[in-house]
Every structure is written in C-alpha cells, then in structure tokens.
Amino acid sequence: MSDHILEMRNITKTFPGVAALQDVSLAVRRGEIHAICGENGAGKSTLMKVLSGVYPTGSYDGQIVLDGEPVEFRGIRDSESHGIVIIHQELALVPYLSIAENIFLGNERRGRSGLIDWHRTNAEAAALLRSVGLDENPVTPVIQLGVGKQQLVEIAKALSKKVRLLILDEPTAALNDVDSAHLLNLLRRLRDQGITCIMISHKLGEITAVADSTTVIRDGRTVETLDMGDGTATQDRIIRGMVGRDLAAFYPTRTSTPGAEVLRIEDWTVRHPTQDRLVVDRASLTVRAGEVVGIAGLMGAGRTELAMSVFGRAYGRDISGRIFVNGLQVRTRTVAEAIANGIAYATEDRKHYGLNLIDDVRGNISAAALGKLARNGWIDGNEEIKVAERGRRDMNIKAPTVMSVVGKLSGGNQQKVVLAKWLFTDPDVLILDEPTRGIDVGAKFEIYTIVNRLVADGKAVVIISSELPELLGMCDRIYTLAAGRITGELPVGEATQENLMELMTKDRDLVR
Amino acid sequence: MTSTKPSTSPKVDAPDSGPVATLHTGTSDPRTLILGNLRQSGIYIALVVIVALFAVLTDGVSLSPGNLTNIVLQYSYILVLAIGMVIVIIGGHIDLSVGSVVALTGAVSAVLVIREGMPWWVGILAALAVGVAVGAWHGLWVAYAGIPAFIVTLAGMLLFRGLTLRVLDNISLSPFPAEYQRVAAGFLNGLLGGQGFDAFTLFIGVFAVVGYAASVFRTRLARVRHEQPVESFPLFVLRVVVVGAVVMWFAWQLAHARGLPIVLIVLAVLVLVYGLLTRRTVFGRQVYAIGGNLPAATLSGVRVKTVNFWVFVNMGFLSAVAGVIYSSRSNGAQPAAGNMFELDAIAAAFIGGAAVTGGVGTVVGAMVGGLIMAVMSNGMQLMGVDQSIQSVVKGLVLLAAVAFDIWNKRRAAGSR
Numbered sequence: 001m002s003d004h005i006l007e008m009r010n011i012t013k014t015f016p017g018v019a020a021l022q023d024v025s026l027a028v029r030r031g032e033i034h035a036i037c038g039e040n041g042a043g044k045s046t047l048m049k050v051l052s053g054v055y056p057t058g059s060y061d062g063q064i065v066l067d068g069e070p071v072e073f074r075g076i077r078d079s080e081s082h083g084i085v086i087i088h089q090e091l092a093l094v095p096y097l098s099i100a101e102n103i104f105l106g107n108e109r110r111g112r113s114g115l116i117d118w119h120r121t122n123a124e125a126a127a128l129l130r131s132v133g134l135d136e137n138p139v140t141p142v143i144q145l146g147v148g149k150q151q152l153v154e155i156a157k158a159l160s161k162k163v164r165l166l167i168l169d170e171p172t173a174a175l176n177d178v179d180s181a182h183l184l185n186l187l188r189r190l191r192d193q194g195i196t197c198i199m200i201s202h203k204l205g206e207i208t209a210v211a212d213s214t215t216v217i218r219d220g221r222t223v224e225t226l227d228m229g230d231g232t233a234t235q236d237r238i239i240r241g242m243v244g245r246d247l248a249a250f251y252p253t254r255t256s257t258p259g260a261e262v263l264r265i266e267d268w269t270v271r272h273p274t275q276d277r278l279v280v281d282r283a284s285l286t287v288r289a290g291e292v293v294g295i296a297g298l299m300g301a302g303r304t305e306l307a308m309s310v311f312g313r314a315y316g317r318d319i320s321g322r323i324f325v326n327g328l329q330v331r332t333r334t335v336a337e338a339i340a341n342g343i344a345y346a347t348e349d350r351k352h353y354g355l356n357l358i359d360d361v362r363g364n365i366s367a368a369a370l371g372k373l374a375r376n377g378w379i380d381g382n383e384e385i386k387v388a389e390r391g392r393r394d395m396n397i398k399a400p401t402v403m404s405v406v407g408k409l410s411g412g413n414q415q416k417v418v419l420a421k422w423l424f425t426d427p428d429v430l431i432l433d434e435p436t437r438g439i440d441v442g443a444k445f446e447i448y449t450i451v452n453r454l455v456a457d458g459k460a461v462v463i464i465s466s467e468l469p470e471l472l473g474m475c476d477r478i479y480t481l482a483a484g485r486i487t488g489e490l491p492v493g494e495a496t497q498e499n500l501m502e503l504m505t506k507d508r509d510l511v512r
Numbered sequence: 513m514t515s516t517k518p519s520t521s522p523k524v525d526a527p528d529s530g531p532v533a534t535l536h537t538g539t540s541d542p543r544t545l546i547l548g549n550l551r552q553s554g555i556y557i558a559l560v561v562i563v564a565l566f567a568v569l570t571d572g573v574s575l576s577p578g579n580l581t582n583i584v585l586q587y588s589y590i591l592v593l594a595i596g597m598v599i600v601i602i603g604g605h606i607d608l609s610v611g612s613v614v615a616l617t618g619a620v621s622a623v624l625v626i627r628e629g630m631p632w633w634v635g636i637l638a639a640l641a642v643g644v645a646v647g648a649w650h651g652l653w654v655a656y657a658g659i660p661a662f663i664v665t666l667a668g669m670l671l672f673r674g675l676t677l678r679v680l681d682n683i684s685l686s687p688f689p690a691e692y693q694r695v696a697a698g699f700l701n702g703l704l705g706g707q708g709f710d711a712f713t714l715f716i717g718v719f720a721v722v723g724y725a726a727s728v729f730r731t732r733l734a735r736v737r738h739e740q741p742v743e744s745f746p747l748f749v750l751r752v753v754v755v756g757a758v759v760m761w762f763a764w765q766l767a768h769a770r771g772l773p774i775v776l777i778v779l780a781v782l783v784l785v786y787g788l789l790t791r792r793t794v795f796g797r798q799v800y801a802i803g804g805n806l807p808a809a810t811l812s813g814v815r816v817k818t819v820n821f822w823v824f825v826n827m828g829f830l831s832a833v834a835g836v837i838y839s840s841r842s843n844g845a846q847p848a849a850g851n852m853f854e855l856d857a858i859a860a861a862f863i864g865g866a867a868v869t870g871g872v873g874t875v876v877g878a879m880v881g882g883l884i885m886a887v888m889s890n891g892m893q894l895m896g897v898d899q900s901i902q903s904v905v906k907g908l909v910l911l912a913a914v915a916f917d918i919w920n921k922r923r924a925a926g927s928r
Contacts, residue, residue, distance in 0.1 A: 311811070312813070334815075335810060335811060335812070335813040336813040336815060338813075339813045345811070347811060352805070352807060352808075353805075353807045353811055354808055354811070355805065355808055356800075356801055356804035356805040356808055356809070356871065357804075357805065358805075358871050358872060359800065359804055359871075363797065363801075366797075367797075367801055367808075367809070367812045367814075368812040368813055370794045370798070371794060374794045377793050377794050377795060378792055378793055378794075379792050379793060379794060379797065381734070381792060382734055382737075382738065385740065386738065389738065389739075400741075401739075401740055401741055402740070403740055403741065421812075
C-alpha cells in the first residue's frame with residue numbers, strides 16, 4: 001500500500017470553450033493536512049468537485065487513485081462511500097432542523113420498525129459533537145448557532161459518514177479569529193486521529209501554521225507541491241507560485257491625466273447582514289477624475305460588499321462612514337440617491353443582479369434612468385429607442401436590434417448592455433465589479449477600450465477584479481483589500497503581482 | 513394593441529448573420545413566420561377556434577346579436593378585474609381578494625344608495641374610495657411589511673367577505689334606482705337615429721377601427737424610422753383588415769340588438785388607458801422590471817416598495833369598478849357576490865400569456881384570455897352543459913394554456 005491516500009493523475013476538465021483544469025496532478029499523503037492555494041478562478045474548486053464526484057467520471061480526463069486503487073465516482077454518494085467528504089464554503093445545513101437531524105440527513109438512524117430512532121440519533125449526535133468540541137444540545141435548531149459552530153456541525157456530519165479524507169473549501173473565510181483558531185486546532189486533532197484533510201485557503205498565515213504540504217495551482221495547472229516542513233516553503237514562495245500569470249494579454253494603452261478628486265470614502269464600516277462580524281472595516285479610498293483605480297482582494301475580502309454598501313446601502317447593516325462626491329459629502333441611503341449623486345455600480349453577477357434577461361436591450365439600457373426619458377411619467381418611446389441605438393453603437397453591442405431579448409446575447413454583449421445602461425445614468429464614478437468575468441478575450445479587449453474612452457472623457461472608474469494582470473494592465477492606482485480592511489495602496493508603477501498578493505493575503509494579526 | 517413585440521431571434525454574435533439581413537423586409541420564411549408568431553398569436557388563434565367551435569355547436573346562436581350583447585354584459589366585470597390582475601401578476605404577486613372586494617364595494621354602494629337614499633353617484637364614489645382604501649391596505653402589508661401577497665390577500669379575502677356580511681347585515685339589498693342600473697345594463701343608442709339598427713354604434717365602431725389603423729400605422733412608421741424590425745407590409749395590412757372586419761362585424765351585431773352597452777365603453781377606455789400605462793409609463797415599465805428581476809430592479813434605483821404599493825392600490829380601484837358594474841347589473845348587493853371572481857381573473861391573465869414567475873404579460877393578452885373563458889362559459893350555457901362539466905372544461909383549458917406556454921418557452925430556450 002502506498003503512503004499516499006490519494007493521487008489525482010493528469011486531471012483535465014474542460015467547459016465549453018474553457019479548459020478549467022489542464023493535466024493537474026495532486027498527491028496527498030496519509031494523515032496529513034494538505035493545503036491547496038491559488039487565485040480566484042485558478043481551478044481549486046473544480047479540482048475538488050472532480051474529486052468528490054460532483055463532476056462524475058467521464059466528464060473529465062485523468063485518473064483518481066485512492067489507496068493505490070483506481071476509483072470512479074458517478075456522484076457524491078460514490079465518493080462518500082469511499083470516505084471522501086467535502087464541506088463547501090457555503091454551508092449546506094437546513095436551518096430549521098436540529099443539529100442531530102442535520103448530521104444524519106439522508107443517513108437517518110432507523111429503528112427496527114423503519115421509523116427514526118430518536119434516542120439513537122440524538123445520542124450518536126451528542127458523541128460526535130463532543131469529538132468536535134461543540135458543547136451544544138443535539139436538538140438545538142441549527143439556525144440558532146453562529147457560523148463557527150455551524151462549521152463544526154458540518155465536520156461532525158462528515159465524521160458520521162466515517163470520513164477518511166475531509167475536504168474543506170475556505171473553512172475560515174466566514175469565521176472570526178477565535179473560531180478560526182478553534183477550527184484549525186480541531187483539524188490538527190483530526191489529523192492525529194488519522195483523518196487526512198485537504199484545505200483550500202487564501203490565508204497564508206493559516207497555511208504555514210497547520211499544513212504539512214501545500215499544492216499551488218495557477219490557471220488550471222499544478223505549479224508545485226511544497227513540503228512545509230523543510231524550511232523552503234515560505235509565504236513568498238507560495239505567493240510567487242500563485243501569481244505570475246501571463247501578462248502578455250493585450251491592454252489598450254492610455255495616457256493617464258488624473259484631475260480633481262471625484263469620490264472619497266472615509267472610514268467605511270459595514271456589518272454582515274445576518275452574522276455578527278464586520279465585512280468592511282474602516283476602509284478609506286479616493287478616486288480622481290480621469291483615473292482608473294483598482295481594488296484587489298481575494299474571495300471574501302469584502303470587495304463587492306464595499307461597493308454595494310456604498311451604492312445605496314444595497315448590502316449590509318450598521319453602515320457607517322462618509323462619502324464625498326466632487327468634494328461634497330453626500331448621502332446614499334438608497335440606490336436612487338446614489339445614482340442621483342453620480343455613482344454607478346455594475347455588478348459582478350450580471351445575470352442575477354444586473355439585467356432583466358427576459359426584457360429587450362432597449363428596456364435594459366433605459367432601466368436605471370427611465371426618468372430622463374419621461375415627461376410627467378410618460379416615456380418618450382422614440383427617444384428611448386434612440387438612446388438604446390446610441391448605446392448599441394457606442395458599445396458595439398452585437399444584437400440584431402435593440403428589441404432583441406438580452407438573455408439570448410453572449411456574455412460579452414450582455415456586459416456591454418450593462419455598461420450602456422450605467423453610462424446612460426451619466427455617472428461621475430463608475431464602479432465595475434469583475435467587468436470581464438466569463439467573457440471571451442475579444443470582448444474583454446472591447447470593454448477595456450470602452451473604459452479607457454470613459455476616463456479620457458473625464459469619468460472616474462473603479463475596477464474590482466480577481467485578475468491581477470487586468471488590474472496591472474488597466475489601473476493607475478490599486479488598493480488591496482483583505483478581511484474587510486484596506487491593506488495597501490500602490491501606484492501601478494510600483495505594483496507587481498507578488499507584492500499585491502502579499503498585501504491581499506495579509507492576516508488580520510499582521511494588519512493590526 | 514398598437515404593436516406587438518418582435519419574435520425573439522436566435523442568439524446572434526456576429527452582426528452579419530441571418531436575421532439582420534431580413535430585418536426591414538420582414539420575415540417571409542413560412543416556418544419562422546408560423547413558429548415565431550405562434551407564441552404571440554397563439555391565444556388569438558385559440559380564441560378564434562373556440563368562437564368557431566361554439567358557433568358550430570350552437571348552430572350560430574352564440575354569434576347572434578342578442579347573445580354577443582349578453583357576453584359583453586355578463587363578463588365585463590371579470591375583464592375589468594383581469595386588467596388589474598395582470599398588472600399584479602407582472603409584478604410577481606397575486607391577489608386572491610378581488611371577489612370579496614367586489615362584494616364589499618357593491619355592498620357599500622347599495623347601503624348608501626338603496627338604504628340611505630343617497631344619489632347614485634355618491635354610491636359609485638364611495639365604492640371607488642373603499643376599493644382604493646382596500647388596495648392601500650394590501651399594498652402596505654405587501655410592499656412595506658414585506659409579507660407575500662398570497663398571504664396578505666388570502667387574509668383580505670376572508671376579511672372583506674366578513675365586512676361585506678357586516679355592512680349588509682347578512683341580507684341582500686335591491687333594487688337600485690334606474691340611473692345606477694344604467695351603468696351596467698344601459699345602452700347608448702338612438703343618438704344618430706337608426707333604420708332598424710343603431711347608427712351610433714356603427715359610428716363608434718368605424719371610429720375605433722380608424723383610430724386603431726392610424727395608431728398601428730404611426731407605430732410602424734416610427735419603427736421603420738428607427739430601423740426596428742416590422743412585419744412585412746402585406747401581413748401588416750392583413751392584420752389591420754382582419755381586426756377592422758372583426759370590430760365592424762361586432763359593432764354591426766350590437767347595433768342590431770340593443771345598441772352600444774355603456775360597460776363596453778368603460779371597458780374600452782380602461783383597456784386603452786392601462787395598455788398605455790403598462791407599456792408607455794415609467795410606472796408600468798418598473799412593474800415589469802420588478803417582476804422580471806427584483807434584485808436588478810432594486811440595483812437600478814427602482815423604488816420597489818412604492819411601485820408595489822401602487823400596484824395594489826390600483827387593483828383595489830379596479831375591483832371597485834368591477835364591484836359597481838356587478839352591483840348595477842345584478843341590481844343590488846348580495847352577501848355572496850363576487851364569489852370566485854378572483855380565480856376567473858387570475859385564469860384570464862395566465863391564459864393571456866402572463867408568467868407565474870412575473871415580468872411577463874399584457875393587458876390585451878389578459879383581455880383575450882378573459883374572452884376565451886367568457887365564450888366557453890357562455891357557449892356551454894347555451895348548449896345546456898351541466899355546471900359540473902363546465903367547471904371541468906374550464907379547469908383543463910387553464911392547465912393546457914399554461915402548459916403550452918411553458919412548453920413553448922422551453923422549446924425557445926432549447927433552440928438557443
């Protein structure tokens with residue numbers, strides 16, 4: 001028997017038009033904590049979905065070898081029957097069921113009559129809770145627990161399935177420091193009991209503290225696997241492995257001539273809408289006219305939350321801080337107020353938050369500023385078509401007519417509709433959240449060109465992006481965000497993928 | 513009905529692909545024509561088929577002047593309710609209370625006019641005020657308290673039925689004075705004299721057809737000017753001629769019965785006003801935006817709560833209009849008036865193409881949906897079909913209509 005509990009060999013997984021994983025190999029030793037690092041979109045989650053059978057055998061190329069035996073998983077049940085359990089970042093608990101019911105969901109403890117044996121269910125649940133160090137009554141509804149405790153319930157649920165290989169996707173992303181420390185200690189204890197853990201994490205401090213080895217993935221390929229014990233595996237080395245994406249992608253050139261300050265945000269603090277933690281913590285930033293400012297941050301850093309809370313308090317609660325537009329303090333208590341004050345925000349999820357997919361191009365372009373087309377509430381339909389046509393021409397939206405349904409356009413063209421919609425509100429500041437996510441190279445270049453045209457016209461643009469080369473290629477200045485705090489501000493001339501990633505992965509302790 | 517939305521074209525990435533080239537000449541490929549138009553015109557075809565079916569089954573009685581007049585008088589209040597209901601449904605809500613509100617508004621009016629002896633118009637104004645108040649009540653709970661409309665209006669259904677019983681002291685009131693009865697049972701005729709038929713009715717018919725033709729022609733010109741797709745010219749002319757012929761024939765039949773019913777004028781004005789309101793005003797468009805994608809509407813600065821509130825106020829208002837018409841037609845107020853009207857109105861909206869998920873639907877579609885239900889009920893009554901069978905048939909038609917719509921959407925999505 002090999003000392004590797006798991007080997008994934010030459011895994012290649014393609015989605016229509018994109019290779020998400022190319023020839024990725026991963027070897028995990030028995031009884032270790034194995035960390036997987038990589039930027040957003042590097043392919044970590046895809047790899048774990050292949051491993052857990054979410055993507056069934058046959059939908060990818062390559063081989064999974066468990067305990068020296070090749071295995072084929074047709075679904076999650078297959079992988080679970082081999083002792084592989086994945087805990088997703090978004091916890092999969094039913095809020096109104098009790099802890100015990102959640103632990104044995106789909107795996108109920110039944111008596112001889114076929115009915116649920118509640119004594120056994122609750123007794124076994126209590127034993128599992130003890131083993132993960134959670135002091136709660138098993139009949140407590142899960143909704144009454146904090147995220148940290150819910151995470152422990154998930155682990156107890158995994159233990160109930162006789163887990164041998166536990167996969168955790170960003171387990172501490174939503175936890176505070178105390179809960180994180182508790183969880184990491186639990187992982188160490190489980191390892192000592194012989195349970196192997198694979199942990200996806202962005203927090204390098206955490207990784208160096210608990211991981212025995214680390215595999216770095218970049219752009220769907222394995223970069224290297226580091227043995228954390230031998231002293232060469234420093235945070236710098238991991239960062240170098242994570243970044244270093246191809247910078248050769250085309251970015252249209254632009255001469256930057258920043259003017260007066262257009263947007264200033266001071267001490268912006270936002271609390272999570274349901275959990276007791278700060279998602280944005282005393283963030284301050286400025287944007288000038290004719291300037292492109294980038295916000296870099298990994299998943300869960302609070303980038304979208306920062307933008308959406310500024311944009312008419314569309315996210316979060318207990319929001320405090322000050323916003324100045326063109327030097328004057330403004331109130332943006334509603335989205336309408338934010339738009340009226342010259343702020344526009346194009347969301348990262350255009351299908352769910354940005355567009356009415358069943359409406360036409362015309363209706364979407366005019367949606368955020370219908371008032372400009374109307375007199376006494378009556379829309380000038382011809383004017384609206386003119387506006388839509390202008391947007392279609394300026395943005396080069398490839399739709400047969402402005403009456404085409406937006407849901408039928410390609411991703412790049414949908415994104416151009418979003419841009420046309422926000423430009424029609426005539427904003428001073430345009431916040432673009434992941435403006436090129438999921439669109440092809442040609443359309444990306446077009447979007448970059450549009451952004452450059454806007455700043456040349458004196459608009460201020462903020463780009464939130466997971467792609468560091470995009471930020472380096474497009475921005476004049478880049479802020480880094482980690483755990484809700486601004487951890488750095490670099491002019492593009494001084495920024496590199498390495499120093500940005502270092503700032504983006506700063507732990508809270510290091511920030512203080 | 514001044515324009516119809518263009519049929520959806522296949523996903524296009526390159527500007528030089530097929531559909532663009534044929535834009536301004538109109539589509540002439542018969543297959544795309546039929547399949548593309550099937551979605552928009554499916555309910556019109558269904559209406560024609562059902563009308564023809566019952567004309568045959570009843571030996572033409574269903575199309576007789578007297579019966580057509582009857583249909584208008586008998587189903588106008590359902591159509592009025594359907595106007596409000598389709599707007600509620602486009603916004604992604606539902607209103608189960610309208611039957612009770614019809615009863616309550618009629619009862620208030622009857623108490624004031626019949627029991628208290630006030631003038632007929634006081635009764636009408638009071639009914640409308642009560643309807644608006646009921647709508648505001650629903651709107652407050654749905655929009656500002658965030659309670660699903662299904663629950664709020666289910667509560668309203670019970671609440672306002674109870675209030676109706678209270679207001680009427682559990683007994684029916686009748687009769688209304690003649691002026692009040694004229695609202696629903698009255699006719700405008702003899703204004704231009706007649707030779708065995710009512711010339712005024714025909715005049716209004718001609719007026720309507722000319723207005724329709726002018727309006728669609730103007731729309732067409734504007735679309736051509738803005739280089740938007742339009743149907744081919746012969747098809748356009750055919751459409752105008754067919755609509756004109758149907759309207760004139762209908763007017764001719766009415767003119768040979770009792771003339772132009774006043775409720776028909778009320779209904780026509782409401783359809784016109786609400787047709788424009790839904791398509792041409794900021795308010796109307798925001799209702800579609802909310803129903804189509806609520807988060808996107810919110811992030812576009814739509815004042816979602818305000819819009820939802822007024823959608824329900826409007827529903828209350830139209831329920832009151834229907835309440836007045838119904839009480840006028842039945843010449844009194846009964847504790848059980850309006851029972852199950854909400855279901856007829858909801859059925860009309862869905863048969864007329866509204867989507868359960870919101871964001872889709874038209875006033876004209878809801879009218880056609882309501883007419884389909886009306887013609888079926890009326891035809892089966894003429895044939896003496898048992899009440900139980902009538903109910904079964906109507907239920908199956910509703911199910912089939914929505915199933916067809918969903919099948920159609922899935923097919924369209926699959927062809928992407």
